[in-house]
Amino acid sequence: MEDKVATKVEEELPEVMTEYMVDMSCEGCVKNVKNKLQTVDGIKSVDVDLSNQVVRIFGSSPVKTMTEALEQTGRKARLIGQGLPGEVMISAAVAEFKGPQIFGVVRLTQVSMELARIEANFSGLSPGKHGWSINEFGDLTRGAASTGKLYNPAKQQISEEKALGDLGTLEVDEKGEAFFSGVKKNLKIADLIGRAIAVYESEDRSDAGLAAxxxxxxxxVGENYKKLCTCDGTTIWEATDSDYVSSKV
Structure with a gap:
C-alpha cells in the first residue's frame, strides 16, 4: 500500500480546483498519477487530460501536498491554474520571492466573495518566527521598506489591533524553510493586484523588512495550457530540474 502524503496545515482549506501541467505520455502515466493522487487526504476528484498533459484536482488538499504526490510518481509537475470553475472575476494571484537570499511563492485564491485561501512556502529565512503582511504598495525600490503600511481598506479592520493585511507569523524551521496554509476572511484578491507581500526579521514587523x-x-482554471516558454520558446519539459524546486518556482 502506498504511503499517504501529509503536511501540516494551519486549518482545513476550502475546496478549489487546481490544475497542473504534468509530464505524461500514455494511459499508463494517467493511471499512475490518478492512483497516487487518490491516496492524498482532501482530494475529492481527479480529471486527467492526456492530450494537453493537464491534471485537474478538486479538493481541499494544500498545493505542497499535491505537488509532492505528483513528483513521487517520477514526473515533473508545474501548477498552472487555481480557482473555482466558471468564475469570471479575478480569482487567483501570486507573489514570487526570487532571491538572492530569500526565495518563496505565495498563492492566493478567492473561494467566495468573503473568503480567500492562502498558501505559501519560503526558503532562505533564519530559523524562528517572522512577521509577514500584505502592504499597500508594490514599490520594491527599497525592498520591503518602500511597500508602505499594512493593507487595511476602510471598514475591513478585523479588530482594533489587527488590520486586514496582517498575515500573522511564519514559523521557520532549522533549514530556513517555512510553509503556510490557511484562509483569510474579507480579503478580495482583485483588490490586491499591484500591492506587495513583505516578510520581516521580527515577529512584530518592527524592522524595515527582509524581502518583498x-x-x-x-x-x-482553464486559462494556462501553454507548453512553450514565451521568453525563448523552450518546451516546458526541457527546463532544468532546478526550475521545479518549489521554493524557487
Whole structure:
C-alpha cells in the first residue's frame, strides 16, 4: 500500500480546483498519477487530460501536498491554474520571492466573495518566527521598506489591533524553510493586484523588512495550457530540474 502524503496545515482549506501541467505520455502515466493522487487526504476528484498533459484536482488538499504526490510518481509537475470553475472575476494571484537570499511563492485564491485561501512556502529565512503582511504598495525600490503600511481598506479592520493585511507569523524551521496554509476572511484578491507581500526579521514587523514581492494576477482554471516558454520558446519539459524546486518556482 502506498504511503499517504501529509503536511501540516494551519486549518482545513476550502475546496478549489487546481490544475497542473504534468509530464505524461500514455494511459499508463494517467493511471499512475490518478492512483497516487487518490491516496492524498482532501482530494475529492481527479480529471486527467492526456492530450494537453493537464491534471485537474478538486479538493481541499494544500498545493505542497499535491505537488509532492505528483513528483513521487517520477514526473515533473508545474501548477498552472487555481480557482473555482466558471468564475469570471479575478480569482487567483501570486507573489514570487526570487532571491538572492530569500526565495518563496505565495498563492492566493478567492473561494467566495468573503473568503480567500492562502498558501505559501519560503526558503532562505533564519530559523524562528517572522512577521509577514500584505502592504499597500508594490514599490520594491527599497525592498520591503518602500511597500508602505499594512493593507487595511476602510471598514475591513478585523479588530482594533489587527488590520486586514496582517498575515500573522511564519514559523521557520532549522533549514530556513517555512510553509503556510490557511484562509483569510474579507480579503478580495482583485483588490490586491499591484500591492506587495513583505516578510520581516521580527515577529512584530518592527524592522524595515527582509524581502518583498509584488502581488500579480495568476491564471485561473482553464486559462494556462501553454507548453512553450514565451521568453525563448523552450518546451516546458526541457527546463532544468532546478526550475521545479518549489521554493524557487
Amino acid at each position: 514581492a509584488v502581488i500579480a494576477r495568476s491564471a485561473g
